[in-house]
Amino acid sequence: xxxxxxxxxxxxxxxxxxxxxxxxxxxxxxxxxxxxxxxxxxxxxxxxxxxxxxxxxxxxxxxxxxxxxxxxxxxxxxxxxxxxxxxxxxxxxxxxxxxxxxxxxxxxxxxxxxxxxxxxxxxxxxxxxxxxxxxxxxxxxxxxxxxxxxxxxxxxxxxxxxxxxxxxxxxxxxxxxxxxxxxxxxxxxxxxxxxxxxxxxxxxxxxxxxxxxxxxxxxxxxxxxxxxxxxxxxxxxxxxxxxxxxxxxxxxxxxxxxxxxxxxxxxxxxxxxxxxxxxxxxxxxxxxxxxxxxxxxxxxxxxxxxxxxxxxxxxxxxxxxxxxxxxxxxxxxxxxxxxxxxxxxxxxxxxxxxxxxxxxxxx
Amino acid sequence: xxxxxxxxxxxxxxxxxxxxxxxxxxxxxxxxxxxxxxxxxxxxxxxxxxxxxxxxxxxxxxxxxxxxxxxxxxxxxxxxxxxxxxxxxxxxxxxxxxxxxxxxxxxxxxxxxxxxxxxxxxxxxxxxxxxxxxxxxxxxxxxxxxxxxxxxxxxxxxxxxxxxxxxxxxxxxxxxxxxxxxxxxxxxxxxxxxxxxxxxxxxxxxxxxxxxxxxxxxxxxxxxxxxxxxxxxxxxxxxxxxxxxxxxxxxxxxxxxxxxxxxxxxxxxxxxxxxxxxxxxxxxxxxxxxx
Numbered sequence: 001x002x003x004x005x006x007x008x009x010x011x012x013x014x015x016x017x018x019x020x021x022x023x024x025x026x027x028x029x030x031x032x033x034x035x036x037x038x039x040x041x042x043x044x045x046x047x048x049x050x051x052x053x054x055x056x057x058x059x060x061x062x063x064x065x066x067x068x069x070x071x072x073x074x075x076x077x078x079x080x081x082x083x084x085x086x087x088x089x090x091x092x093x094x095x096x097x098x099x100x101x102x103x104x105x106x107x108x109x110x111x112x113x114x115x116x117x118x119x120x121x122x123x124x125x126x127x128x129x130x131x132x133x134x135x136x137x138x139x140x141x142x143x144x145x146x147x148x149x150x151x152x153x154x155x156x157x158x159x160x161x162x163x164x165x166x167x168x169x170x171x172x173x174x175x176x177x178x179x180x181x182x183x184x185x186x187x188x189x190x191x192x193x194x195x196x197x198x199x200x201x202x203x204x205x206x207x208x209x210x211x212x213x214x215x216x217x218x219x220x221x222x223x224x225x226x227x228x229x230x231x232x233x234x235x236x237x238x239x240x241x242x243x244x245x246x247x248x249x250x251x252x253x254x255x256x257x258x259x260x261x262x263x264x265x266x267x268x269x270x271x272x273x274x275x276x277x278x279x280x281x282x283x284x285x286x287x288x289x290x291x292x293x294x295x296x297x298x299x300x301x302x303x304x305x306x307x308x309x310x311x312x313x314x315x316x317x318x319x320x321x322x323x324x325x326x327x328x329x330x331x332x333x334x335x336x337x338x339x340x341x342x343x344x345x346x347x348x349x350x351x352x353x354x355x356x357x358x359x360x361x362x363x
Numbered sequence: 364x365x366x367x368x369x370x371x372x373x374x375x376x377x378x379x380x381x382x383x384x385x386x387x388x389x390x391x392x393x394x395x396x397x398x399x400x401x402x403x404x405x406x407x408x409x410x411x412x413x414x415x416x417x418x419x420x421x422x423x424x425x426x427x428x429x430x431x432x433x434x435x436x437x438x439x440x441x442x443x444x445x446x447x448x449x450x451x452x453x454x455x456x457x458x459x460x461x462x463x464x465x466x467x468x469x470x471x472x473x474x475x476x477x478x479x480x481x482x483x484x485x486x487x488x489x490x491x492x493x494x495x496x497x498x499x500x501x502x503x504x505x506x507x508x509x510x511x512x513x514x515x516x517x518x519x520x521x522x523x524x525x526x527x528x529x530x531x532x533x534x535x536x537x538x539x540x541x542x543x544x545x546x547x548x549x550x551x552x553x554x555x556x557x558x559x560x561x562x563x564x565x566x567x568x569x570x571x572x573x574x575x576x577x578x579x580x581x582x583x584x585x586x587x588x589x590x591x592x593x594x595x596x597x598x599x600x601x602x603x604x605x606x607x608x609x610x611x612x613x614x615x616x617x618x619x620x621x622x623x624x625x626x627x628x629x630x631x632x633x634x635x636x637x638x639x640x641x642x643x644x645x646x647x648x649x650x651x652x653x654x
Contacts, residue, residue: 071559073559073561073563081553081557085556086554088576099562102563146561147561150562
């Protein structure tokens, strides 16, 4: 296993900047997820690491060796493609053996390693099948075995779960994580699915418009997003725009005066991000909170969501544990008045710039 | 249909005749469709069936009904040297034209699909060109062109094997370009990337991965090229020389003087040969999936 370093990696297509000076260090045995909406440059970055795209500028270093200008077949990476990209005219065993054959591994040793790799992904009994005779999940596991059997320095995964159905996706996700941990693989994983990234990765890299928005653990990104984009992309956030009139005091455009943490944020234009699950809902208009009218109640099983129109015209979504029968909240429905409250330290002040969340306002 | 039947049952006996009528109508529609399909097939195959049938007629002047059946026309066909030699030459020309045409056509198709270069569209249209030029026109042009080249280089082209083969290569290229392009366009580039990712250089990737995946297109292109060349008459008419005629030209020559079932017998052999080729090819590559 090797360390992977990207230094100010850049890719321009004409006047379009697909990847904008991305720098990243992936430690040995670490799993880093590149996360972002489609077109954010995450796949371009991965393909530059694999060598399928030449960068415009910057450096790629794998295990201490600068591979920026090496062709894909001279880099020590093992890639799993979104479409699996199995060789259709070769059996499962031949697919897995291909990389070893290219490395001129002796036949006896190659056979043993292929068998071991197939056992690793629990496909030993299907070695002589052709790819088209396998299910999607099985094909995916062949692709994993094929990439892993050569002991690559860096393991690359390009949306490997997006072609699987929901149940299988969960299974394969766990399987990938276990394999990665057991073998101590340095891994870069590209996905647009935040849940996938949160559950799999040691660290996440959130990208948008070719730029790295934030790098951190799932908890860091969730608890302290660096900007509005991250606040809306990792989990969900209510966003209230307004002004920080003085340290600890925020007034929204709708005229709502709110207490906020007195952190380093300087007074002026600001956006306030608030997670729906940090908001408590009480029936009726009461003191000690923000009063509004319920616009929509959505039952989601363990939790129930209340979309509440505040007096100032803003809308906030609160997500609370579904009330038990007998709880007065149970009887609250659209049109009823409710009181919302939350600890001041749950509010996070962010720069009001663009990069707004798609579901701003309502959520 | 079941829902309708259920509804009918629920609505009682009064509705039952209506459901029965609907079922009848559907059944009639199905039979009408089958009948039409059968007619279409018949229309396509009647000429073939007649040729095979007539080749067995006993009388020399073809007339209906047959007076009896015989195999002597086949005997005659095999006995006549112009058919034997024509068959041999046709096979020879078709094989060589197919080999050269498919190789170069496939290379052209690869360039068109995989590379972006100036004049790519023009190149593509040019390669499909022989398909739109009528055979007689192409043959005449080639004839004139060969004269020019002969004068220039002092090498014979008219009435020679290489002259004939060169002309037939023109027939095979449009088919090859179209069929091989189609198989390349549908090919997932990630599969080649996967090979390179596993350590295969460009040449190894082509040989081990790309080429085998092009196989269905190449097989179909070979088959159609062979048939195109083997059956061609118009272009060939102007390129054959004395003592060097292909089977279709030999058949035309024979027809000028005699109309007896021998010609049907020769055609039958041709039909059976090409049919067999198609069936054999279809065992390896499902033709219906490519063409």
